[in-house]
Amino acid sequence: MLELRDVGFHYPGADWVFRHVSLEVPSGSVTAVLGPNGRGKTTLVRCAAGLAVPQEGSISHDAPIGFVPQARGSAFAYRAIDMVVMGRVRQVGLFGTPSRSDRLAALDALERIEIGHLADRQFPTLSGGEQQLVLIARAIASESPVLVLDEPTTGLDLHNQAQILSLLRKLVAEGMSVLLTTHHPDHALYLADSVVLMGGPDDVRSGPAAQLLTDEELSRLYGIDVQTITYDQSGGTRQAIITRYDDELM
Numbered sequence: 001m002l003e004l005r006d007v008g009f010h011y012p013g014a015d016w017v018f019r020h021v022s023l024e025v026p027s028g029s030v031t032a033v034l035g036p037n038g039r040g041k042t043t044l045v046r047c048a049a050g051l052a053v054p055q056e057g058s059i060s061h062d063a064p065i066g067f068v069p070q071a072r073g074s075a076f077a078y079r080a081i082d083m084v085v086m087g088r089v090r091q092v093g094l095f096g097t098p099s100r101s102d103r104l105a106a107l108d109a110l111e112r113i114e115i116g117h118l119a120d121r122q123f124p125t126l127s128g129g130e131q132q133l134v135l136i137a138r139a140i141a142s143e144s145p146v147l148v149l150d151e152p153t154t155g156l157d158l159h160n161q162a163q164i165l166s167l168l169r170k171l172v173a174e175g176m177s178v179l180l181t182t183h184h185p186d187h188a189l190y191l192a193d194s195v196v197l198m199g200g201p202d203d204v205r206s207g208p209a210a211q212l213l214t215d216e217e218l219s220r221l222y223g224i225d226v227q228t229i230t231y232d233q234s235g236g237t238r239q240a241i242i243t244r245y246d247d248e249l250m
Contacts, residue, residue: 006021006022021204023179027175030168030179030193032180032181036199045181065146066147079121080110080115085106106137113137113140118130133164140171148178149179153187186240192213195209226242
């Protein structure tokens with residue numbers, strides 16, 4: 001369980017980035033954070049992961065958190081497998097040496113997202129999308145029951161986006177708690193039990209995905225006409241979100 005209560009954050013000498021954010025991420029559930037650029041989504045999940053300290057409110061969790069940032073490269077020429085082994089620091093200890101079981105856990109994490117073939121590649125030589133997949137593997141290798149991800153599908157092609165979404169659904173089915181940011185309302189519609197819509201410092205709404213991932217709410221949030229369509233799929237129907245790019249901006 002990860003819980004935020006009335007959380008607010010601002011940088012020194014600056015206006016509030018957001019205020020009055022409350023959310024719960026129980027075991028076996030997904031909360032997605034959506035909103036336009038610059039509304040504080042990354043800052044919010046960094047606070048949730050303990051990497052930034054809010055000026056008001058409280059954050060609590062009853063289990064270790066695994067954090068997946070957006071891939072930004074690395075100045076150090078670590079191999080992909082070594083980057084993933086770093087996720088085992090809780091098991092290894094600060095001054096310990098990774099064991100064979102730690103390396104096997106790292107390899108298993110790479111294989112779970114179909115990038116075992118990248119294990120010996122130098123991290124800086126990977127594409128941005130490949131780096132993102134390695135960072136996700138690192139968080140999986142940590143075996144943390146709470147996973148916080150900042151735009152996990154950034155830089156990924158459609159196949160790898162689908163791979164990550166499918167993997168996250170499987171992890172949640174196994175009992176993991178997931179909090180993520182996304183610029184894709186479609187991904188939130190596919191994954192999320194609840195959502196947080198960040199429209200501005202004093203315009204943050206949270207609640208069940210079914211209530212907030214509506215045409216009206218998303219159109220208001222992004223300032224463009226957004227529509228939900230329903231289509232047939234094997235075993236039932238699914239929904240998808242489309243944007244009408246030919247319409248005038250709201």
